[in-house]
Amino acid sequence: MTFEPEQLGQSSQELASKLRELRKRAGLSGVRLAARCHMSQSKVSRIENGKVRPSLVDVEQILRALDAPPAMVEEVAALARLANTEWRNLRELRRKGLGTRQAELKALEESSSHIRFFLLSMVTGLLATPEYVRASLAHSTADTRKAVAGKLERQAVLYDSSKRFTFILTEQAVRWPLVAPLALAEQMDRLSSLTYLPNVRIGVIPMGAPTPRAPMNTFTIYDTSLATIETSAGLLVLRDDRDVSSYIEEFTGLEDSALFGEAARMRLSEWSAACRP
Numbered sequence: 001m002t003f004e005p006e007q008l009g010q011s012s013q014e015l016a017s018k019l020r021e022l023r024k025r026a027g028l029s030g031v032r033l034a035a036r037c038h039m040s041q042s043k044v045s046r047i048e049n050g051k052v053r054p055s056l057v058d059v060e061q062i063l064r065a066l067d068a069p070p071a072m073v074e075e076v077a078a079l080a081r082l083a084n085t086e087w088r089n090l091r092e093l094r095r096k097g098l099g100t101r102q103a104e105l106k107a108l109e110e111s112s113s114h115i116r117f118f119l120l121s122m123v124t125g126l127l128a129t130p131e132y133v134r135a136s137l138a139h140s141t142a143d144t145r146k147a148v149a150g151k152l153e154r155q156a157v158l159y160d161s162s163k164r165f166t167f168i169l170t171e172q173a174v175r176w177p178l179v180a181p182l183a184l185a186e187q188m189d190r191l192s193s194l195t196y197l198p199n200v201r202i203g204v205i206p207m208g209a210p211t212p213r214a215p216m217n218t219f220t221i222y223d224t225s226l227a228t229i230e231t232s233a234g235l236l237v238l239r240d241d242r243d244v245s246s247y248i249e250e251f252t253g254l255e256d257s258a259l260f261g262e263a264a265r266m267r268l269s270e271w272s273a274a275c276r277p
Helices: 012-025 030-037 041-048 056-065 070-083 090-096 098-110 130-136 145-159 171-175 181-194 241-257 261-275
Strands: 085-089 114-119 164-170 200-205 218-222 226-230 234-238
Touching: 012 041, 012 056, 012 070, 030 041, 030 056, 041 056, 056 070, 070 085, 098 145, 114 241, 130 145, 130 181, 164 171, 164 241, 171 181, 171 200, 171 261, 181 200, 181 261, 200 241, 200 261, 218 241, 226 241, 234 241
Parallel strands: 114 164, 164 200
Antiparallel strands: 085 234, 114 218, 218 226, 226 234
């Protein structure tokens, strides 16, 4: 099934209304439906009022409990997929402002306990030196001072020992010449130093290392509830359990191909030395 990008993430209230309508047609109370679905009555109520975004599994359980006809199952399942997928194009992100985007990311990071990053072509802001951060925003025609400050401020979350971070970077991401050679060497040295943080794992995948599949995009996974995929045109946000699980599976395969700990530090040291005269 395919959707127009502008449809994504826009059907939450429609989905809630449709599920409430189906329950009433079936002559069931919220309490009886909750019992059939093995959910709490409060969760069913929040779903029907649009206060909780149900996963596709939640929706399937409700539809089975209501014995919905096949045509209705297909319609509601499509709404659920739309509600759990969001597309943010670059125009929207730029309209909101780079500083606003940093605040959104900070809130996501503060509310998550384990964040996984796969970095295909660049170093992420959490790991970047100030010079690298400024260079990463150099293409913008807007005032980037707030965004630079926001990126650097977000780095404090790495020192929160209650959280876990796993970063996997390709050799291309580490060595991409976004900054001058000496500044790039300093960026690699920072990556190496961060590997000593007890709650931070940084892995690198050298060129030529076998991987279970060819990764196509940079992506980030927040716990097991949300995944974001970056493209050159915008950002895809996935909230459905099965979509997020597929990215966790891909990330786990890439972990098996990456070098960590002392092996990663040795490779970073080699690459850093190659940048110095």
